[in-house]
Amino acid sequence: MKLMEVTDSYWDMLPEEVQMYIVNLKLKQEYLDALKREQWKKVCKEIEQYGELKATWGLGSIRIFKCGICLPRKNCIMSGVWGYYFDDCNAKKKRFLGDTFEQALKRVNHVKSFL
Numbered sequence: 739m740k741l742m743e744v745t746d747s748y749w750d751m752l753p754e755e756v757q758m759y760i761v762n763l764k765l766k767q768e769y770l771d772a773l774k775r776e777q778w779k780k781v782c783k784e785i786e787q788y789g790e791l792k793a794t795w796g797l798g799s800i801r802i803f804k805c806g807i808c809l810p811r812k813n814c815i816m817s818g819v820w821g822y823y824f825d826d827c828n829a830k831k832k833r834f835l836g837d838t839f840e841q842a843l844k845r846v847n848h849v850k851s852f853l
């Protein structure tokens with residue numbers, strides 16, 4: 739009881755190493771929360787870009803491939819964003835649009851002009 743009177747709070751009663759541990763936990767949690775917010779923002783942006791790309795392409799489905807072999811490497815002929823369409827003979831065809839939605843959005847009208 740005596741101790742309670744001289745300290746401001748329970749926090750002040752904790753040993754310094756425990757306080758540091760809690761402060762570090764809090765900082766780590768804030769970092770993780772910021773990371774999650776950043777990832778969520780990225781996902782929202784991709785959904786938006788996908789919608790815009792699909793509307794601009796307008797010919798058929800948009801598919802995203804990720805190569806499992808050379809995943810960290812870019813410019814793999816297997817991976818990327820592809821636009822599907824049907825040609826005059828009603829055959830299903832596909833065209834490479836870009837490595838990312840951002841790139842695909844920049845190229846989509848150009849690619850369409852050659853179909």
Ligand SMILES: [Zn+2]
Pocket residue numbers: 805806807808809814815816817
């Ligand atoms: Zn690959």
